[in-house]
Amino acid sequence: MIWALLLGAAPLDPVGAPLKLYLSDTDVTSEVRRLEPMLRKCATAEDATVGLHLELQPQGGIKLVRLDEADAGLASCVREAVSGAASPAHKGSTIRVDTTLYIRDQAVVISPSPTIHKRDMGPLMLFIPGDDADREAVTSHLNGPAADKR
């Protein structure tokens, strides 16, 4: 009975969570972190830090676009491991993610805070079918010039 009461006390969601049509940043981070166990076999005797540039494909699956700073053996192992990785299909465009793979004392860790590239939506509600420069001019008029990137 206690279990029934505890279950009954669980809050109901009156609004309804959005359907999983797209991947949120949390979803993307979790999909990338899921690569960790698959990459354990790539652990090298020497410590290494490798930049990974990945794409989460709309049809599902993760594509390794580029590796930074990895020797041939490690690169080949990482490529093989990532090519077999699954990720959920989604209705968005390809999601580009940059992250770092750390090998320390033969333990493999993926950075918990990957860089997830976002599309620039530009100004909303105004019809501006031109290129990025056209949209940037309008954004600059509305919000002032963008700060320089670091």
Next chain:
Amino acid sequence: MLSHDMLKGRTVVWLYLMLVGCGAHKPISDAGVGVHRVKVTIDGTFGALTVPDTDTVVRSAEAARLDLVLSMEPSRRFRDGSLGQTVTFDSATLSLGADGEALESLDLEGRAVELRTFPDGEILTIGWVDRIAGADRFIDVFEVLFPAISPAPPSLGNGDRASRRIIWPFLGERKLRWDSAVDATWHNEGSEVRGSTKNWKISYAGPWRIHGGRRAAPGRIVFKAEGQAEGTTWFDHKTGVMSAHDFVWSRLVTVEGSAGALSQEQVFAGTVRVLQ
């Protein structure tokens, strides 16, 4: 102290409530609402982009035609009786200017949103709408699409008129929101045969107002628009499902950022046809 029988009784009540709660988002394959496809064409006429105070022209006027084929698939039923439908952009073309050159960068095909409506078509939310908005997707501009595919006339007898608002929200990231409302007067113009089916012809007209934005910095912005909406819908006598919708909606949009404001006149003339 509660007796054993009372505790047992309360457990049954809890279990009942839990079961009712579990029905909140049940799948609606049994709802009798099937997948259907609609063809939507919207001709957009966009005035020059101007600075409101000085009338300085930032960008000249232009025209565009949006051609869409959408599939609408029921996905779930909510506890309040509303229905979720996955609306997928099966095909999308945006033609620009007088020569109708297609915009190659249009990135709408394959995208989807969840349209949550009451059974009469009234829109509650449009889940993931920000994913079809902005650069190269443009549904924030062509948002008239949603009331076009999901009009919600009141129940009217032959020849009757009644007022009913057409409303829908746009929800974006970082607390961005604007709300559209048309104070529409609806008129049941009687029966009309279209193709092989008998339809109710129901027209509407009324002022269209939009207000919203994002209050918090960074990215503080205000969206305002005023205009007029009018259209005619046809609903199948037997099924009660919309078969067609012709409309002309117009608005003067003003967007105010932290550094300046811009305005644009927009007119949307369109048709919706249910394919199957």
